[in-house]
Amino acid sequence: MTNGMHRMNESTRELGSSALHLGPLGLGCWPLAGMTREGVDRETAVTTVEAALEAGILHLDTAYCYGEQGESETAIAAAMHRSGISRNRVVIAGKCGIHWERDASGSPPRRQCVDGRPERLRSEVEESLRRLATDRLDLLYLHAPDPQVPLAESAGELRRLRDEGKTRAVGVSNVKLHELEAFASECPLAACQMPFNMLQRDIERDILPWCRSHGVGVVAYWPLMKGLLAGRMGRSTTFPSSDSRHKYPLFNGDEFQRNLDFVEKLRPVARRLGCEVADVVLAWTAEQPGIAAVLFGATSPEQVHENAAAMDCTLDDEARRGITEAIAWRGPAAARVRH
Numbered sequence: 001m002t003n004g005m006h007r008m009n010e011s012t013r014e015l016g017s018s019a020l021h022l023g024p025l026g027l028g029c030w031p032l033a034g035m036t037r038e039g040v041d042r043e044t045a046v047t048t049v050e051a052a053l054e055a056g057i058l059h060l061d062t063a064y065c066y067g068e069q070g071e072s073e074t075a076i077a078a079a080m081h082r083s084g085i086s087r088n089r090v091v092i093a094g095k096c097g098i099h100w101e102r103d104a105s106g107s108p109p110r111r112q113c114v115d116g117r118p119e120r121l122r123s124e125v126e127e128s129l130r131r132l133a134t135d136r137l138d139l140l141y142l143h144a145p146d147p148q149v150p151l152a153e154s155a156g157e158l159r160r161l162r163d164e165g166k167t168r169a170v171g172v173s174n175v176k177l178h179e180l181e182a183f184a185s186e187c188p189l190a191a192c193q194m195p196f197n198m199l200q201r202d203i204e205r206d207i208l209p210w211c212r213s214h215g216v217g218v219v220a221y222w223p224l225m226k227g228l229l230a231g232r233m234g235r236s237t238t239f240p241s242s243d244s245r246h247k248y249p250l251f252n253g254d255e256f257q258r259n260l261d262f263v264e265k266l267r268p269v270a271r272r273l274g275c276e277v278a279d280v281v282l283a284w285t286a287e288q289p290g291i292a293a294v295l296f297g298a299t300s301p302e303q304v305h306e307n308a309a310a311m312d313c314t315l316d317d318e319a320r321r322g323i324t325e326a327i328a329w330r331g332p333a334a335a336r337v338r339h
């Protein structure tokens, strides 16, 4: 860093105190499961992962529940196979502890279930490894604490899975501070994955400072606020019921319009730098203290190309001032719904 200028691609980051090294950007593979909106088929999913690998984004974030049948995990396996990339070059991060259930008839709607029992976590990891066609994960998160299961039991099972070599490092996601502390007392922790973006910064209160002082890397999800901060939505954008965004306050009514006003304030910042809005947003998110990596989702190779350019987007002090003013003008956006 010189004169307040920062290029994302100059930095490589060690994930907490683990031996894992991550680039600043990771591909979040949740939208590739085809469950967040229509139109993301298998071939789109595979080519989107391939585009990330080609762009040098070698951190792939997935989960047992990304797809009712692990569609995200199998797309990753197919893309890695097709690209011929060496397994050792890629950081595959998986999650266990959430699955989908349907009623006895098997008909929709499906229901998301949190289950942190050790035997369930183990069987999910084994299934994930089969779907991913690999013998180990690089990073394994508990997707969310299960209120019905003592956290020590879930954490203990992830520690055992790590000791057996099924993962190189362990993380936890969607936690409150006391849960983070409880988890870390049972299992060495490399990462904590939480929502974080320009307008949703709750973790700065407690989680981020705790992780910084305990050598745990924070991996940010939702950096683009589920696409809103990518700068491509218009005033009249609406979401069909098949698009999960229709139910979030962020995308409805006055809240949505104010979020779009916020994006308009980022546009001149991006223009002056010669970058896209999405790239400014990702570059800013990645440079926040304590953020080890930023996971963006994408539904096409084109989005991956656009977002990967964030690695060459140079923020300077004027850009940071413009962003800080825009954030202060907007104030925090509606919080997410907890699992």
Ligand SMILES: NC(=O)c1ccc[n+]([C@@H]2O[C@H](COP(=O)([O-])OP(=O)(O)OC[C@H]3O[C@@H](n4cnc5c(N)ncnc54)[C@H](OP(=O)(O)O)[C@@H]3O)[C@@H](O)[C@H]2O)c1
Residues within 6 Å of the ligand: 027, 028, 029, 030, 031, 037, 061, 062, 143, 173, 174, 193, 194, 220, 221, 222, 223, 224, 225, 226, 227, 228, 230, 231, 232, 278, 295, 296, 297, 298, 299, 302, 303, 304, 306, 307
């Ligand atoms: N631990 C957890 O509980 C948890 C929860 C959520 C997410 N995550 C992880 O974090 C990752 C990121 O979160 P996310 O995918 O939900 O949200 P996100 O990264 O904030 O937004 C991703 C969405 O934005 C749109 N988008 C991306 N790039 C774009 C571009 N250049 N131009 C226009 N639109 C663009 C795409 O949606 P459209 O094309 O449909 O508009 C894409 O699916 C996930 O994929 C997942 O790996 C973890």
